[in-house]
């Protein structure tokens with residue numbers, strides 16, 4: 114089965130996924146917002162700003178023309194930063210309205226929208242007709258682009274309210290180095306992918322300050338506890354957080370130098386200023402915006418997420434990192450099995 118897929122976002126993850134899909138025998142149009150990068154992908158078959166060592170399959174075609182990307186597409190894969198999803202969806206809507214065939218929508222983006230606190234599926238639901246938005250598939254799990262580029266073994270989760278759609282996405286992506294599992298818990302899969310980015314900033318901070326393995330293991334374990342607490346309040350299945358899109362993604366993001374969120378935290382721990390870190394990164398650090406959205410969401414829902422709250426204060430209130438760590442360590446003693454606030 115060969116199909117056409119429009120991949121939206123010619124950054125690290127979009128470029129590697131476009132390459133993987135072409136390797137799997139599909140036709141791919143990779144849509145971006147930089148003419149220089151599109152030209153480089155089409156002529157030199159590289160995207161050096163994002164992936165300096167990577168040779169892209171020459172059959173990946175890049176374009177700045179959204180109309181061309183959406184024409185005849187069987188599926189459209191969002192791999193844009195969270196902040197760009199709504200405006201790109203608005204641009205897509207009139208184009209899709211003229212097409213005889215509606216593509217399946219897939220999101221590989223991990224974040225919560227600032228201001229609305231919405232998940233990507235909720236933004237899509239706002240922006241597209243119900244029939245199209247209802248068939249969205251969420252694509253998430255432990256997967257650094259740099260590792261997939263070298264065909265390192267990778268397993269992810271695809272979640273949809275429609276199992277058949279998740280299975281179809283599973284079939285177009287799977288190959289001998291890329292394995293997908295289906296799940297029907299979209300809320301849990303989306304929240305795991307978004308909220309782990311905040312905790313990964315914390316893991317980077319601990320590393321930058323020189324803390325060791327015990328501290329990082331504690332952060333990850335108590336991190337997944339608070340992600341699950343918020344998730345359950347929002348209707349997620351708690352077992353989803355034990356899966357690839359939960360603990361799996363938290364582990365990879367909290368332990369890898371490939372993680373932009375971890376690198377951001379590491380630089381903060383070493384004393385750099387957030388504005389400088391973000392400027393130098395040159396790629397999206399989703400945990401920063403998601404920390405703000407999660408902070409407001411937790412206040413609204415009255416869910417206790419002490420680690421994410423500390424990270425929020427470091428990012429947005431210039432709180433002293435050492436004081437925040439002391440506060441976390443000196444909270445009243447708790448029973449580990451308590452799940453309530």
Ligand SMILES: NC(=O)C1=CN([C@@H]2O[C@H](COP(=O)(O)OP(=O)(O)OC[C@H]3O[C@@H](n4cnc5c(N)ncnc54)[C@H](O)[C@@H]3O)[C@@H](O)[C@H]2O)C=CC1
Pocket residue numbers: 122123124125126127144145146147163192193194195197200201221222223224256257258259395396397399
């Ligand atoms: N890089 C990775 O290994 C992984 C990233 N993700 C997620 O995928 C999403 C994208 O991440 P990356 O590819 O790493 O980001 P990136 O920063 O490498 O690339 C994002 C791309 O989107 C483009 N862009 C931004 N606004 C745009 C707009 N309005 N219209 C068109 N293009 C626009 C940027 O120019 C850039 O080329 C994020 O939500 C991230 O959390 C998920 C799994 C792995």
Ligand SMILES: O=C(CO)COP(=O)(O)O
Pocket residue numbers: 223254255256257310313362365366371372373374375397398399
């Ligand atoms: O989601 C990711 C890995 O699964 C990518 O994380 P970073 O955005 O921190 O690089």
